[in-house]
Amino acid sequence: MSPLSKLALPPKLEPYRKEIEKTCKPYIHINTVMNGPKLYESKFGGNPYLPLEANHPLDSQGKPMLLMAQINFSEVPSYENMPIQGMLQFFICGADNESTGDMYGLDFAHPTAQKDFRIVFYEDVTTDKKS
Numbered sequence: 001m002s003p004l005s006k007l008a009l010p011p012k013l014e015p016y017r018k019e020i021e022k023t024c025k026p027y028i029h030i031n032t033v034m035n036g037p038k039l040y041e042s043k044f045g046g047n048p049y050l051p052l053e054a055n056h057p058l059d060s061q062g063k064p065m066l067l068m069a070q071i072n073f074s075e076v077p078s079y080e081n082m083p084i085q086g087m088l089q090f091f092i093c094g095a096d097n098e099s100t101g102d103m104y105g106l107d108f109a110h111p112t113a114q115k116d117f118r119i120v121f122y123e124d125v126t127t128d129k130k131s
Contacts, residue, residue, distance in 0.1 A: 026079055040127045042072045049087050049125065057091045057118040065091035065118060072125060087125045091118040
């Protein structure tokens with residue numbers, strides 16, 4: 001059975017299934033559960049995983065940023081052109097900056113300037129089963 005055959009379509013779109021399936025791309029579906037993940041596990045919010053030599057990302061005011069999400073690739077199914085290990089993290093500024101119009105790190109005038117948001121990737125993740 002093809003993964004695309006599981007694609008749920010409304011009855012009105014069923015005649016167009018083949019055309020729609022041609023546009024489908026691989027994706028990873030994230031199921032969330034309420035639990036207490038370890039520092040090195042994938043999660044939304046909470047305390048970030050940081051290697052011993054790393055500093056917590058700071059915003060343009062020198063304040064620690066908030067962890068929005070982290071993905072431990074060793075917990076993710078492998079896909080072409082994606083790492084099989086490592087930690088990808090997304091940090092945001094903890095407050096809006098009304099004077100510049102920034103929203104939790106988003107700056108419409110400079111969308112790629114990582115001054116009040118940060119995307120970090122660590123190739124190696126140390127897991128301490130005690131934490």
